[in-house]
Amino acid sequence: xxxxxxxxxxxxxxxxxxxxxxxxxxxxxxxxxxxxxxxxxxxxxxxxxxxxxxxxxxxxxxxxxxxxxxxxxxxxxxxxxxxxxxxxxxxxxxxxxxxxxxxxxxxxxxxxxxxxxxxxxxxxxxxxxxxxxxxxxxxxxxxxxxxxxxxxxxxxxxxxxxxxxxxxxxxxxxxxxxxxxxxxxxxxxxxxxxxxxxxxxxxxxxxxxxxxxxxxxxxxxxxxxxxxxxxxxxxxxxxxxxxxxxxxxxxxxxxxxxxxxxxxxxxxxxxxxxxxxxxxxxxxxxxxxxxxxxxxxxxxxxxxxxxxxxxxxxxxxxxxxxxxxxxxxxxxxxxxxxxxxxxxxxxxxxxxxxxxxxxxxxxxxxxxxxxxxxxxxxxxxxxxxxxxxxxxxxxxxxxxxxxxxxxxxxxxxxxxxxxxxxxxxxxxxxxxxxxxxxxxxxxxxxxxxxxxxxxxxxxxxxxxxxxxxxxxxxxxxxxxxxxxxxxxxxxxxxxxxxxxxxxxxxxxxx
Numbered sequence: 001x002x003x004x005x006x007x008x009x010x011x012x013x014x015x016x017x018x019x020x021x022x023x024x025x026x027x028x029x030x031x032x033x034x035x036x037x038x039x040x041x042x043x044x045x046x047x048x049x050x051x052x053x054x055x056x057x058x059x060x061x062x063x064x065x066x067x068x069x070x071x072x073x074x075x076x077x078x079x080x081x082x083x084x085x086x087x088x089x090x091x092x093x094x095x096x097x098x099x100x101x102x103x104x105x106x107x108x109x110x111x112x113x114x115x116x117x118x119x120x121x122x123x124x125x126x127x128x129x130x131x132x133x134x135x136x137x138x139x140x141x142x143x144x145x146x147x148x149x150x151x152x153x154x155x156x157x158x159x160x161x162x163x164x165x166x167x168x169x170x171x172x173x174x175x176x177x178x179x180x181x182x183x184x185x186x187x188x189x190x191x192x193x194x195x196x197x198x199x200x201x202x203x204x205x206x207x208x209x210x211x212x213x214x215x216x217x218x219x220x221x222x223x224x225x226x227x228x229x230x231x232x233x234x235x236x237x238x239x240x241x242x243x244x245x246x247x248x249x250x251x252x253x254x255x256x257x258x259x260x261x262x263x264x265x266x267x268x269x270x271x272x273x274x275x276x277x278x279x280x281x282x283x284x285x286x287x288x289x290x291x292x293x294x295x296x297x298x299x300x301x302x303x304x305x306x307x308x309x310x311x312x313x314x315x316x317x318x319x320x321x322x323x324x325x326x327x328x329x330x331x332x333x334x335x336x337x338x339x340x341x342x343x344x345x346x347x348x349x350x351x352x353x354x355x356x357x358x359x360x361x362x363x364x365x366x367x368x369x370x371x372x373x374x375x376x377x378x379x380x381x382x383x384x385x386x387x388x389x390x391x392x393x394x395x396x397x398x399x400x401x402x403x404x405x406x407x408x409x410x411x412x413x414x415x416x417x418x419x420x421x422x423x424x425x426x427x428x429x430x431x432x433x434x435x436x437x438x439x440x441x442x443x444x445x446x447x448x449x450x451x452x453x454x455x456x457x458x459x460x461x462x463x464x465x466x467x468x469x470x471x472x473x474x475x476x477x478x479x480x481x482x483x484x485x486x487x488x489x490x491x492x493x494x495x496x497x498x499x500x501x502x503x504x505x506x507x508x509x510x
Contacts, residue, residue, distance in 0.1 A: 002268040003029045003239075005506055006259055008246045008285075009275030009444065011039025012492060013479035015229040016499030017273055019071045022238030024507055029267065030233065031259065033245035038226040039275070039480075040443040040450075041492060046430045048371040049314040052222065053434075053442055054450070056329070056360055056378070057082040059209040059490030061216040064225075067496055072236075073228050079216040082365065083327035086187050087420070088334070094327055095187070096210050099125065106184070116178040120188055123174065127166055127204035128212075130159045134465060135488060163201070171203035182336050190356065205488055215490070217328075217365045249274070249285045249476065256286070256476040273502055275480035275495075278302065278468070279446040286473060295472045304449035307436035309383035311410045314430030317375045320423040322361065330359045332420060342387040346409050352416035357381040359417055374429070377421075379413050385436040385447040392437055406433050451491060452481045469501055477502045 005021055007014045010032035018030040036042055040054030058064065061079040068077070083096040091109045095102060099121045107114035133154060154162070166174070171189035179185045189203060209215055218225060233240060249272055250258035258268040274281040278299050282291050291299075324330065337354035360378040363370035370376040391402035410433045411425075418424045436448030443450070466485045469478050481491045483498035 002258075002270075003027050004269065004510065005029070005271045005273060006031065006267060006269040007273040007275070007479070008249075008259065008281075009033075009039060009480065010037040010226075010230075010240065010242075011275050011444075011480055011495060012041050012225075012229075013481065013483065013495040013499040013502075014039070014273070014275040015226065015233070016067065016071070016496045017479050017503045018238050018240075018499075019229050019232045019236065020500060020503030021506060022233050022236035023072060024503075025237075026506065026510065028233075028238045029269070030238065030240045031244045031246050031261070032240065032242050033262075034442070035242050036226075037230050037240075037242075038222060040439070041222045041495075042226060043221065043223045046312070046432055047314060049312075049374070049376050049430055050221075050223075050369045051312045051362065051376060051378070051432070054439075055222070055492055056362070057215045057217045057365070058492035059213060059215050060493040061214075061218070063489070063493050064218075064496060067500060068225070068228065071229070071232055073232060075220070075228060077225070078219040080219065080365065081214045081216050082329065084210055084215075084329045084331065085325070085327040086331045087324070088183055088332065091183065091187075092326070095331075096214070096327065099207075099211055102211055106187075110179075110181050110184050113179050113181055113184055116180070117184070117188075120175060120178050121207070123166070123200070124204040124207045126162055127201055128208040129153055130162045131201060131205060131465065131488060133159055134163075166200045169200045170197040171200045172197065174200050174203075183333070186333070186336070186356065187331075202486060205486070209490055219366070221366060221368075246285065248287075249281070251286060251290045251473075254290065255474045271475050271477070271506055273477045273479050273506075275478075275483075276444050277304070277446050277449070277480075277482050278478065280444065281478070282471075282473075286476075290473065292472050302453065304445060304447045305451035305453060306382055307385050307439050307445075307448035307450050308380050308434075309409070309413075309436075310434045311379040311413050312430070312432045312434075313377040313379070313414070313424075313428055314370060315375050315377060315424070315427040316429055317373060317427070319427035320375075320421055322375070322421060324420040325361050325364070328361055328364050330420065331356055332359060332417075333357075334416070334419060342383060344405065346412060349412045349415035349418075351409075352381065352413055355381060357413075357416075359420065377424075379417055381413070383436055385440070388436045388448075392440075396441065398437065402437075406435060407431075409433075452487050452494075453485055467501075469498060469505070477505065 004027040007018050007030045010030055018028050021028045042053050043050050086095050093105050103117050106117050175185040175189040245262040246259045247262045248260040249256050256272045260266050288296050333356040334353040339355035358380040362376040362378050391399050393399050414425050439448035469483050479498040479502045481495040487494045
C-alpha cells in the first residue's frame with residue numbers, strides 16, 4: 001500500500017500534521033516507535049501517580065486551543081496559568097508578574113539595583129517585541145499573528161538596530177553591565193537554565209512568556225490533548241501504527257519515497273515528514289551519502305540545548321511541610337559558590353547546594369496527578385549528556401552502575417530539597433528519575449536535548465530565527481520542536497505550529 005504522506009513520530013508536531021492532513025482527505029500514516037502518543041509531551045504512571053515525561057506547561061494557549069478547534073475538536077479545554085517563584089537565603093519572590101510589578105518586587109530585595117532591574121526589563125521588552133514583529137512578517141507565522149495581535153511598534157530600521165546590537169550578547173553579559181548583585185544577575189540571566197551564555201534574544205522571549213503572556217497548563221493534561229488528536233486522526237481515516245519504530249527513510253533517485261520499519265517492512269509514500277531530530281533523520285535514517293555535503297557539514301556543526309536530571313516523587317502529604325510553595329514552581333539556590341561539575345563520586349546533598357534547581361508541585365497543577373491526600377513533586381537540575389553517555393550501551397540500554405548512580409544521586413537531591421520542604425525524605429512513597437539518556441531514548445533527541453537547539457549566544461540557533469521545515473532532500477519535511485531554530489513561542493506551541501505549517505505545505509502541493 002502506498003500513502004500520500006508518512007509521518008515519523010507521534011509527538012505534538014506529528015499529531016497535528018497528521019490530523020490536519022487526514023481531515024483534508026490525504027492518505028496519511030503516522031508511525032510511532034512507542035506504544036503511546038505524545039512524544040516528550042506525554043505522561044507515565046507509577047502506583048496511582050501520573051508524571052510528565054517532558055514539558056510541565058506551555059505558552060500561547062489560545063493558539064493551541066484554536067488549532068484544536070480548527071481540527072474539529074469540540075471539547076472545551078480550560079487553561080490554568082502556572083506561576084514561578086525564585087527563592088534563596090535572602091530572597092523569596094514570585095517572578096511570573098507583570099514587568100512593572102516584578103521590578104518593584106525585586107527592588108525591595110535589591111534596592112541598590114532597582115534602576116538596573118528596570119533597564120534590564122526594558123531591554124527584554126524591546127528585544128521580545130522586535131523578535132515577534134519579525135515573526136509577524138513571516139508567512140509561516142501569519143496564523144499566530146492574527147490570533148495573538150502581534151502589532152508592529154518599531155520601524156524596520158529600529159528593529160534591525162536593536163537586534164543587531166544584542167544579537168551576540170549573552171543575557172549574563174547584559175546583567176553584568178546593569179546589575180551589581182551576583183544573585184540577582186543569576187536570576188535575571190538564567191531562569192533555571194545553565195548560567196553560561198544564553199543569548200539575550202532568547203532570554204527576552206523567556207521573560208516575555210514568564211512575566212507577560214504566561215505559561216499555562218491544560219485541564220485535560222497533555223495526555224488528554226494527545227488522545228483527542230489520535231481520535232481525530234482515526235475518525236478522519238488516517239492510520240496510526242504504535243510500537244513501529246522507523247529504521248530508514250527510503251531513497252530512490254535522490255528522492256525520499258517511503259520508509260523501512262525496524263521489522264523490515266517497506267512502506268511507500270509520496271511525502272515523508274520526520275519529527276525526529278536532524279542528526280538522527282539525516283545521518284541515521286537517510287544516510288549521509290544522500291545529503292548534500294554543505295548541508296551535512298552544517299547539521300554536524302549544530303548544537304542541541306542542554307538536558308536535565310529529574311526526580312519524580314509521590315509523597316504522603318501529611319509527612320512533609322509544603323509551606324514554601326507560593327507558586328507551582330520554585331527555582332531555588334542555596335548559595336552562590338561555584339557548582340561542582342557532575343561526577344561519579346557524588347556523596348552528599350551538598351552537590352546541589354551551589355547549583356540552581358527547580359521544585360515543581362506537579363499535583364498543584366492537577367489534583368488527578370496524585371492519589372487522594374497525596375502529592376506529586378518533581379526535582380529538576382541541569383545535567384550534561386556527555387557525562388552520562390558512558391552508561392549508554394551499544395544497543396541503547398544501560399551499562400553497569402547506571403541505576404545505582406541514578407538512585408544514589410536522587411536520594412541526595414531529595415535531601416537537598418529538604419532545606420525547603422522539611423520531612424520530604426520520610427514522605428516519599430514513590431521515586432523514579434530520568435537522566436539525559438532517558439530524554440535521548442524517549443524524546444528522540446540525539447543528546448537528550450530538552451529545549452530544542454542550543455540557546456547559547458555563540459551558536460547559530462541562539463542568535464537567529466529561521467525555519468528548518470524544508471530540506472534539501474526532495475519530498476522530505478521536518479516537523480517538531482527542532483523545525484525552527486528557536487522556540488520563539490515556547491516548545492509545545494512551536495512544535496504544534498510546525499505540524500500546521502507542514503500540513504499546509506503538503507496540501508498546497510497535493
